[in-house]
Amino acid sequence: MPDTDSATISPAPVMKFSHLGLVVRDLPMMEQFYTGILGFALTDKGTSGIGATMAFMTLDPDEHHQIFLVDGRPDGDLPTSTIIPGSSAVLHHLSFRLGGLGDLRAMYDRLTGESDRAIKTATHGLCWTMYTTDPEGNEIEFFADSPWYCDQPFMKPLDFRMPEDELYKRTEEMVRVAPGFRPYAEFYKDLDKQVPRDLPGDSRI
Numbered sequence: 001m002p003d004t005d006s007a008t009i010s011p012a013p014v015m016k017f018s019h020l021g022l023v024v025r026d027l028p029m030m031e032q033f034y035t036g037i038l039g040f041a042l043t044d045k046g047t048s049g050i051g052a053t054m055a056f057m058t059l060d061p062d063e064h065h066q067i068f069l070v071d072g073r074p075d076g077d078l079p080t081s082t083i084i085p086g087s088s089a090v091l092h093h094l095s096f097r098l099g100g101l102g103d104l105r106a107m108y109d110r111l112t113g114e115s116d117r118a119i120k121t122a123t124h125g126l127c128w129t130m131y132t133t134d135p136e137g138n139e140i141e142f143f144a145d146s147p148w149y150c151d152q153p154f155m156k157p158l159d160f161r162m163p164e165d166e167l168y169k170r171t172e173e174m175v176r177v178a179p180g181f182r183p184y185a186e187f188y189k190d191l192d193k194q195v196p197r198d199l200p201g202d203s204r205i
């Protein structure tokens with residue numbers, strides 16, 4: 001029997017989140033989207049002994065792969081969330097941080113140039129965000145940090161076509177009156193006490 005008491009009482013070894021694996025129907029199409037449209041670097045690709053082709057890709061020079069695609073997704077509609085209409089039953093979304101509102105808008109234009117899949121734009125208070133789907137319907141989010149924090153969940157639709165200073169002003173008005181409002185830096189200062197900033201050692205050195 002596992003010793004669940006000591007497992008919960010003793011602290012877990014420090015670790016960092018590294019990557020996510022997605023089962024896909026059309027590997028070449030999905031690889032093209034994540035590398036060609038989103039800019040991931042392909043680091044490896046191959047077929048396993050049981051015939052599953054897989055692609056490894058990253059946006060981080062310190063990670064061999066952040067996204068792993070493997071073929072084998074079944075044809076047809078998959079089950080959906082019991083609460084959110086049309087949303088996946090398991091993977092809610094993948095998310096990508098951009099450098100600022102300008103980059104977020106540039107990605108908006110890039111995505112609308114690539115396909116006519118719907119894009120929802122909004123603010124979570126702590127960031128500006130847009131949600132769309134990849135070519136196989138997995139929900140993906142792109143966001144840029146704001147200087148603020150408020151309790152989550154918080155989501156207000158926002159039209160990104162308005163001038164940037166107007167977008168900023170309207171967001172600030174909504175966030176300042178939201179529960180838990182405080183500067184973003186304060187929130188992360190508190191989080192530092194809870195989550196270690198670095199791994200104690202790097203096994204690759």
Ligand SMILES: [Fe+2]
Pocket residue numbers: 093095141
């Ligand atoms: Fe998210």
